[in-house]
Amino acid sequence: MVKKDKGYQIFANIVMILLCVLAVLPFVLLFMSSVTDEQTLITDGYSFFPKKFSLYAYRYLFTRTSSVVRGYILSIIVTAIGTVLNLLITVLYAYPLSRKQLPGRNFFAFYLFFTMLFSGGLVPSYLMWTQTFHIRNTIFALLIPNLLMNAFNVIMMRTYFTANIPDAIIEAAKVDGAGEFRILFGIVLPMALPILATIGLLVGLGYWNDWMNGLYYINDDRMYSIQVLLMNIQKNLDSLRQQAQSGGNVSAANLPSTSVRMALTVMGILPVMIIYPFTQKYFVKGIAIGAVKG
Secondary structure, three states: OOHHHHHHHHHHHHHHHHHHHHHHHHHHHHHHOEEEOHHHHHOOOOOOOOOEEEOEEEEHHHHHHHHHHHHHHHHHHOOOOHHHHHHHHHHHHHHHHOOOOOHHHHHHHHHHHHHHHHOOOOOHHHHHHHHHHHOOOOOOOOOOOOOOHHHHHHHHHHHHHHHOOOOOHHHHOOOHOOOOHHHHHHHHHHHHHHHHHHHHHHHHHHHOOOOOHEEEEEEEHHOHHHHHHHHHHHHHHHHHHHHHHHHHHHHHHHOHHHHHHHHHHHHHHHHHHHHHHHHHHHHHHHHHHHOOOO
16 A cells, blocks of 8 residues: 555656646747747747857847836836735725625625626726826826726635634634724734735736736836837837838848747746746645635
8 A cells, every 4th residue: 555655656746747847848948949049940940959049139128228127117016016905905805705794795795796797898998097087107007907906806815714714713803802904914814825825926917917008008118017118129120120121121121030029028927937936835725725615
């Protein structure tokens, strides 16, 4: 029996190692493509071991060093503030819904579910944010529309509170004289770190990867997040190549395109890959527990 369990453990470890390698290989190929010479990419395609290396794609991007640094700083600020605000709003909505004593609990739950079925549409939302709230070309345009709250996250957090926070602990805290906010921030949230990390990671990814808000509400290049900035760099490069080809300028037409796309992707996802390993255990645990209905 012991030998059988040991054999299964070895087999499981081998399978997990292979899965991890398969998960990492696409990023390795992406990075190697970003440092491959453009003509080599065209003739030989993507390769883990290119015949000729070139850092021109990164040199081209870092000719805009000030814009790239500003885009990174803005994205970090927006992601940090947006994630904290989203978690705060989600907790303040989910925790009362997890309490059976809440007056009108069914109404607030129905109101939450209703927002998952219907939305106001793109044009009414755009008119509301730009003409009523006047958030165009402000940091609020990157923070509020579509990202500040998510009904699914509220449901997942409410489920976690219901299934994993015993009523006896809350009642004991009340007997000791603790108020609702003291119970929430002093007792419940420390016990809910897995779901907080899970939702925080999902929300943070949403903010970091968002480019639609920048596309809709931002036309000031000083307010471009890193994703919008990288997308505009690619558009400008493509436009330059097309103009060069139509005008017969061969040297400009040979500007790297594929390698720059790869470099843009690396710059966009690298911060996420650095942060994820530190939150992985909470992410897996939070998803597993938060998905159980209470």
